[in-house]
Amino acid sequence: MGSTGTTTVIDAARRALGPVGVTLPVSFTTPLSIDLQREAVGRLERVGYQAVWTNEVIGGKDALVQLAVLLSATERLAFGTSIANIWARQPQTMHGAAAVLAQAHPGRFVLGLGVGHPQQAADVGQEFGSPLATMRDYVERMAAPTQPPAPDVAVPRIIAANGPKMLALAGEIADGALPAVQPPEFTAQARQVLGPDKLLVVGLSVVPDSDRDRARAIARERVSAGLGQPSYAAGLARLGYSDQDIAEVSDRLVDAIIAHGDPAAIAAKVREHLAAGADHVALLSQVGTDFSVGVDQLAWLAPALAGVDTSG
Incomplete structure (x- = not known):
């Protein structure tokens, strides 16, 4: 079944994610202990976050395997991929793996897909082609029959989209979109393109610092x-x-x-995106930030973000 595009699936994802979540700090040069990640997501859950997101490129780690471990290490947190790279696995495998996670942890997983970059396609011997055509073809092939079939469960599915054409495609073939590192004006446009019934997750880059x-x-x-x-x-x-x-x-x-700035300043920017139409804002640490330092920063922000909404 996979993503249904129904209001029920999207409303359930909205409730599970809440208004604000965090993305695990990213390094492209250093492998990270899974024990350290388990400790981090446990801490993030304890300080009050509802959702944690993780990235994926090509090789080094598999985002869906990573989240299988982290889902099992927590009790309530929702997790999402921001994004699962389409060049990392075949579409039927992507669908099957996501369905298993959704079946094992009901209501706690959102699949974010991204078309990535031409070099990533080249790394696995594929042609990148038109991003729009490539993404459309990939999503269509996720529904292809397999033996054995994937679990028959609904998986909320969103597509990374930083331009109007990919946003429109996300609204057509998925449950929503995931733009990142854009101003609130883009969030407002994204909501207009998607309409009121699709899931809009916004990646917000943060620099937490009291100075x-x-x-x-x-x-x-x-x-x-x-x-x-x-x-x-x-x-x-x-x-x-x-x-x-x-x-x-x-x-x-x-x-x-x-x-950027202190927790109150960052909470204010989160509210701007929520007021502009975002359902959920995922905080992004700077690439290369030490993992433990990044988690400390996210924990520092948590009290200011507790209960944040468009009117706060």
Whole structure:
């Protein structure tokens, strides 16, 4: 059965995720002890988060195996992939693995899919092709018959989408979308494209630091790195940010994209995205942040985020 696209499945995912969750800190150079991850998700559950997300590239770790371990190590946390990379496994295998997780841990798993990058396709001997056509074909093939068949359970399914065309595709063939590192104006547009009945999860990059000037300087470096991608800069221009904002990486631009500063400042940015139409905001630590330091930071933010909503 897999993703049904029904309101029931999406409403259940909204309840399970709650308004705010966290993404486990990411390193692309250092393998991470699964025992340390178990301890981390137990701590995140105890400080009050409802949901934890994890990434996937090609090799090194399998996000679905990782979450099988972490789901078993916790009692209530919902988990999601942000994202499960489509080049990491065949579509029928993706569907089957996700269905087993959903069956084993009812209501606690959301499958986020992403088309990744051309080099990732090349790494597994595949042609990247058109991102839209590739994603559509992959999702269609997830439903292909297999022997044995996958468990007949509903799996909430969302697609990474940072542009209007992928957002529209996500609204058509999945239960929702997962844009990341975008300002609240993009969240509002995403909600408009998806309509009210789809799940909208937003990845919000955070720089937790009680020194706001230092936090903004780090945030500016992160935005500058992203602007090296012409498509990212073009998307911000479409949202109304000026050539000067983009060229100078203005305070206005940095403050819109990255939540930085003390817990109250970060909670305020979460509320902006929720008010703009997000169902759930997943906090993203800087890539390369030491895992334990990143978890400490997320725990520091937890009290300010408890009970956060659009009116708080």
